[in-house]
Amino acid sequence: MGKNNSGFLTLLDEAVGFHGHLCAGQIIGVRIAMLGLRELGITDPKGKDRKRLIVFVEIDRCATDAIMTVTGCRIGRRNMKVLDYGKMAATFVDVETGRAVRIVSLQTARKKAAAMYPGLSDSAAQMKAYRELDDGDLFQVQDVAVSIPPEDMPGRPLGKEQCVVCGETVLDCREMRKDDRVLCRPCATNNRYYNEMALPRPPLRAKELL
Numbered sequence: 001m002g003k004n005n006s007g008f009l010t011l012l013d014e015a016v017g018f019h020g021h022l023c024a025g026q027i028i029g030v031r032i033a034m035l036g037l038r039e040l041g042i043t044d045p046k047g048k049d050r051k052r053l054i055v056f057v058e059i060d061r062c063a064t065d066a067i068m069t070v071t072g073c074r075i076g077r078r079n080m081k082v083l084d085y086g087k088m089a090a091t092f093v094d095v096e097t098g099r100a101v102r103i104v105s106l107q108t109a110r111k112k113a114a115a116m117y118p119g120l121s122d123s124a125a126q127m128k129a130y131r132e133l134d135d136g137d138l139f140q141v142q143d144v145a146v147s148i149p150p151e152d153m154p155g156r157p158l159g160k161e162q163c164v165v166c167g168e169t170v171l172d173c174r175e176m177r178k179d180d181r182v183l184c185r186p187c188a189t190n191n192r193y194y195n196e197m198a199l200p201r202p203p204l205r206a207k208e209l210l
């Protein structure tokens with residue numbers, strides 16, 4: 001399953017188109033997603049089953065794009081959750097049945113690929129072998145349970161609050177409360193991913209927007 005059949009090749013083509021290049025990550029990503037869907041019995045993730053699936057990925061690298069193309073799940077639709085664990089793993093949750101499987105890409109597959117194609121570079125060997133190896137050689141599958149709080153589910157935003165420090169709006173219950181005051185997370189923790197280099201600019205006039 002999941003090898004050089006037309007279903008796999010069509011999905012791989014789509015993944016490469018979206019991602020921008022063919023790489024071992026696209027092959028792994030397509031196969032991990034096909035396996036996740038098969039485990040959950042989801043046959044039409046972009047059609048009739050599109051509201052059944054939520055995917056958690058544990059890395060922001062190549063394979064994540066392939067998982068997005070195969071499943072149709074998107075960050076902006078809130079059915080693709082990216083966790084920055086740096087692990088090549090993904091969990092597929094069927095919100096209708098409550099079933100979930102976590103699939104981990106096995107490091108041992110790299111050695112198997114090198115042994116299958118000793119004359120090739122690591123990445124060339126992986127690109128060939130990852131199409132041919134069985135799912136059991138590539139992945140570990142585990143039944144898991146995932147509880148997704150209502151404010152993380154797809155649908156209309158739950159909650160809308162204004163931070164008393166920066167004045168910016170916070171959706172989906174991401175605000176924090178200190179002494180009954182509502183703060184956004186960066187203001188509450190004083191921990192931001194950016195440094196302010198200047199005051200905010202004055203509002204742009206309509207002419208400048210064109």
Ligand SMILES: [Zn+2]
Binds near residue numbers: 019025
């Ligand atoms: Zn890539």
Ligand SMILES: [Zn+2]
Binds near residue numbers: 164165167186188
């Ligand atoms: Zn704030």
